[in-house]
Amino acid sequence: MRRHQTLALAALTSLAVVAAACGDSEDSTDAPTQPPPSVEPAATIAPVTPVPAPEAVEPSPAEEAAAGIGEPVAAPALADLVLPDGSGFDLAELQGENTLVFFGYTHCPDVCPQTIGELYGVFEALPQTQAVFVSVDPERDTPEFLQEWIAYKPENFHAVTGTPGAIRRAADNYGVKYARVETTSTSGYTMSHTADIYLIDAEGRYLLAYPFGTPAAEIVEDLELLNAS
Amino acid sequence: MSRSSRSLLLSGAAVVALLSLSLSAVAAQEAEADEMASMEPMAEMEPGLYVRDAWARVSPMVELAGAAYMVIHNATDADDALVSASSPAAEFVELHLSSMDEEGMMSMNQVTEIALPAHGDAVLKPGSYHVMLINLVEPLIQDTEVELTLEFMTAEPQTVSVPVLAEPPMMGDMGDMGDPGDMGDMGDMGEGMDHGMDMEEDEEDDA
Secondary structure: OOOOOOHHHHHHHHHOOOHHHHOOOOOOOOOOOOOOOOOOOOOOOOOOOOOOOOOOOOOHHHHHHHHHHHOOEEOOOOOOOEOOOOOEOOHHHHOOOOEEEEEEOOOOOOHHHHHHHHHHHHHHHOOOOEEEEEEOOOOOOOHHHHHHHHOOOOOOEEEEEOOHHHHHHHHHHHOOOEEEEOOOOOOOOEEEEEOOEEEEOOOOEEEEEEOOOOOHHHHHHHHHHHHHO | OOOOHHHHHOOOOOOOOOOOOOOOOHHHHHHHHHHHHOOOOOOOOOOEEEEEEEEEEOEOOOOOOEEEEEEEEEEOOOOEEEEEEEOOOEEEEEEEEEEEOOOOEEEEEEOOOEEEOOOOEEEEOOOOEEEEEEEEOOOEOOOOEEEEEEEEOOOOOEEEEEEEEOOOOOOOOOOOEOOOHHHOOOOOOOOOOOOOOOHHHHHHHHO
């Protein structure tokens, strides 16, 4: 349409209609059932003008995402963060495999476990896939605590934390928003946070974001297309 | 005592506790439940609250809260509400709502009730309403069960036995329903729920 795409990426786009709501354009028009845009990758992508949805299949947000997918950019760094053993984390070390990055916190009883559940679904189909959990709750998610937590996770599931400043910088790089919220609950404070999953391909390029609730099967389809391309 | 929720679980579906069964035979109940699950409430459905598709997510660390989900159908002519819950599996049980705010952030708030509109459903699911299990007595292990007592604004409390699963069940595969709470003597179940799994049986026998 507006932009030439490779076959695989065009197909990827069609599979990622939902993810498109998290596309890059400020002026995207959201379909009613989709969450608001929450992702602003570090790289700049030319704004595109919304166009009427073609037929009934793809809403215009998919077109927005297509524009983004057409120009993959180097994944924003996750700098100055540490693994549970205290060693520095280097996202580049995961190159060679598709990597899914998400931000959350371990004391999150509902949203984050659901996201992790979908990641497990991806692992089941594509065990090589890597996942990175970036804590937005450094107060409770110390390396020591993550060490215990990660013991219940598969080896390709990585968890990182860091200083509040380092976490904020990493989050900003991915367009992730988060905030501490005091609550009435006996479980203590919560962290509000955007809950997208970011897809980074084997070459370390940021491709797209899946909004909260994207089924594992959709991500698997995309990854299989990527692997085949 | 002769029929427990476990025997129903053996039928392959993860089934909520059928605590106050009024039918005499488990087999008949199962067949009827399967049938009811796929239909809108009908005239022959006894008025009451029906809990179905209940599950709790595995939670290997007791210091992290667990979450339980279900669908509650209000087959009565009056609005009701889920107002609290308790469980021997956790020190505190709270009702919470996860939702996305205007900035796209998922946030979680404690709620005082979850509405059960007349002839409607309350859907507790990931990213939305859920029952939070705080200060777990022990880890929530896959394929075990936790007992959960639900208290309502109007209806009598119901205790359900909730299967612990690693991921959401496929809805529709486990559509069996418990009977309405008002069909059994469950009136005292809401108090002091710090007992073991046998309480539902004992209570039922007392009835």
